[in-house]
Amino acid sequence: MSDSEQTEKNLDFIRTRVQTDQRSGKNEGRVHTRFPPEPNGYLHLGHAKSICLNFGIAQEFGGLCNLRLDDTNPVAEKTEYAEAIQSDVRWLGFDWEERFFHASDYFDQLHAWAVQLIKNGKAFVCDLTFEEMRTYRGNLVEAGTNSPYRDRSIEENLELFEKMKLGEFPDGSKTLRARIDMSSPNLNMRDPVIYRIIHQQHPKTGDKWKIYPSYDFAHGQSDSLEGITHSICTLEFEHHRPLYDWLCENLGIYHPQQIEFARLNLNYTVMSKRKMLRLVEEGHVNGWDDPRMPTLQGMRRRGYTPQSIRDFCEKVGVAKRDNVIEVELLEHCLRHDLNLCAPRKLGVLEPLKVTISNYPDGQVEQVDAVNNPEDPDAGTRTVNFSKHIYVDRNDFMEDPPKKYFRMSPGREVRLKYAYYITCTEVIKDEGGKVIELICEYDPQSRGGDTPDGRKVKGTIQWVDASSAQSCEVRLYDRLFKTPDPDKVEGGGDFTDNLNPDSLQTIKTALVEKSVIEMQTGKPFQLERVGYFCIDPDEAGSAKLVLNRTVAMRDSWAKANK
């Protein structure tokens, strides 16, 4: 089977549809999508799924994808967010070229269309208050009743709408409503509000407008104006589709196809802007870019690569059923990418002093270390080795269980890239805590092999005492301690499920000197420990702060649970 036949077989339902449309010649074979966030918050992993879907489909089908800011509500929207959105989409690896739009670009046209609807008797100005409108709307089981203002004359509607536009009425006093069907089982069709009065500066249009179109009156028409062929959105917009269709038809404009898919959920995570906002505002995390946040900015600071996120979005698939993805899949994608591209370094989180008794005093030599075993082109580097080194405290056990391959009295281990050593003496403080190991090394084992070919089971990492760089390391764990943070016993909320140990700070870690040359945010591997990157905190100062991106998989720890 050829590749094209292979890929053809496993398309998700949206791509299947796009392919069918393209082959049937719909829209002259054009494929044009868009990513339409509202600039009222930061982008998160859920948005990444949508971005990858929309931009991905455009790429795969030889089409285009626009970036459009859905800025129809100046109350919530800020330019700060608009800028962050652009930078995040670019960082993820997508390019909208010159096709950067705003719903507000279309306010004049949208207004004209509203007037057209009024002239056709399909929209009216309504004086009902918010509460009254709710009463008139009816409910899930009962039909609504017509607004007493529903049958105003076209002239009166036109005049009133003009006055709304001129700012002659206070917020909330009047709305423009589509005249559809108050008895529709779909509440969105019960004469929905399409324009509301908001006396508020708009980031793009300033004080030009006192009235703003609702989402429903802006979105489909924006799609139409941009020639979008497939308007992909999440499931909660499903009941809006009849209204989307009604507007395109009654306005007599080009009619894109709205298609809905199920949003992404991740266990041990909250994925809504509202909840993330609370985490930030209540100080449970240190801002939107806290490395524990599922925001693109947080993940980026944590050390996630765009490639790993794109890979993840591809692997989770697209369908209509509700889903909760296991974080293990995300971590798998992360480690998979990092394994391939992250340079290796040596470092110890909990330094334990080691003195090599038979190594010459004052001697310093340089040993060769491989930069990336997955990439021969990455080459090698040298690291200092001397009589005094540090190893990780958890790589030594005075009384180890069988199957423990690391250091213990009398057992020989390999210091990665350096020598075999054997612990000959354990030094403790008054409290009985091990504070230093005295070892002997085999001068013949330089580089990690001996002429007699004897094997050692354990290989551990280390740093040279005099040249190592000290640093602070921030170890992150999942932000919530339960898979579904919203599930709370007896009436609390998701903040009750916060993991108190989601951040552990180690102030006295030691890493090889060359770590300071790493670029902020660019992950590297501390061998056997995990992937880390330099945090922007303290950048430029002598202090070094490392974020743990993700730990190594650890089958030893798992086996011992």
Add this chain to the structure above:
RNA sequence: AGCCUGGUGGUGUAAUGGUAGCACAGAGGUUUUUGGUACCUUUAGUUGGGGUUCGAGUCCCUGCCGGGCUGCCA
């Protein structure tokens, strides 16, 4: 309650009337100068009940369960 929508291993996703597959997770193993990686093996699934059909995850009926909808948010 009404309307809409969905239900395939633990999780996610394929199979569009013809061998239920893939990935992650789990278990076991091989390799290994990272207890990493890679590779191999393996456990585990069509929501219940009827029907149509030579043949049903797929079509029909019905039950059950999940999600969404009563903003002048998007």
